[in-house]
Amino acid sequence: EPEVTQTPSHQVTQMGQEVILRCVPISNHLYFYWYRQILGQKVEFLVSFYNNEISEKSEIFDDQFSVERPDGSNFTLKIRSTKLEDSAMYFCASRRDRGTFYGYTFGSGTRLTVV
Amino acid sequence: QKEVEQDPGPLSVPEGAIVSLNCTYSNSAFQYFMWYRQYSRKGPELLMYTYSSGNKEDGRFTAQVDKSSKYISLFIRDSQPSDSATYLCAMMWGNEKLTFGTGTRLTIIP
Numbered sequence: 001e002p003e004v005t006q007t008p009s010h011q012v013t014q015m016g017q018e019v020i021l022r023c024v025p026i027s028n029h030l031y032f033y034w035y036r037q038i039l040g041q042k043v044e045f046l047v048s049f050y051n052n053e054i055s056e057k058s059e060i061f062d063d064q065f066s067v068e069r070p071d072g073s074n075f076t077l078k079i080r081s082t083k084l085e086d087s088a089m090y091f092c093a094s095r096r097d098r099g100t101f102y103g104y105t106f107g108s109g110t111r112l113t114v115v
Numbered sequence: 116q117k118e119v120e121q122d123p124g125p126l127s128v129p130e131g132a133i134v135s136l137n138c139t140y141s142n143s144a145f146q147y148f149m150w151y152r153q154y155s156r157k158g159p160e161l162l163m164y165t166y167s168s169g170n171k172e173d174g175r176f177t178a179q180v181d182k183s184s185k186y187i188s189l190f191i192r193d194s195q196p197s198d199s200a201t202y203l204c205a206m207m208w209g210n211e212k213l214t215f216g217t218g219t220r221l222t223i224i225p
Binding site: 004006033035041042043044045048055056058089091104105106107108109111 | 149151156157158159160161203205211212213214215216217218
């Protein structure tokens with residue numbers, strides 16, 4: 001079964017450092033998403049991306065965050081200057097069609113720890 | 116009022132019992148209603164989704180949506196220890212982002 005692949009599975013970084021979280025969505029999917037889950041809290045939407053541009057973002061997704069699809073397969077989330085409160089699980093998701101819900105698939109996540 | 120509310124549990128039931136998990140919501144624009152299962156330190160895995168009101172059955176799982184009451188349920192029949200996980204309800208409108216509940220931690224006791 002096709003999977004959304006995320007790397008690394010765990011990243012530890014010092015406060016103020018830049019991090020890039022990487023995702024390989026399912027190959028025929030066109031819509032890409034990042035969500036995050038702070039420990040013990042709900043999964044929260046960060047951003048959606050289609051046709052090489054952001055289609056929607058949450059209030060969490062401020063100027064410290066950016067997304068990119070640098071080639072035909074990868075989808076990245078960059079946090080420019082990490083804060084302690086950025087520590088969370090970050091999930092990438094992708095979807096084939098926008099007209100229906102079909103195929104909204106999540107990766108296993110990257111655990112980001114900011115120290 | 117939160118957009119999606121879900122009892123966080125934890126909920127422990129004996130093997131073979133029927134499990135009922137529920138969420139309420141406030142945004143009447145929601146059109147798609149999903150249940151995800153999440154194991155520790157893993158991503159959400161889609162169990163079932165329903166468009167608008169009604170019931171949907173898949174094996175031991177039944178999803179119900181009552182839009183008039185803004186209430187959704189997931190029933191698990193003949194529960195198994197392998198069903199032990201956190202169950203997340205999620206909702207969507209506008210074909211974009213998912214809005215999740217907090218998740219209910221379920222343990223099936225052998």
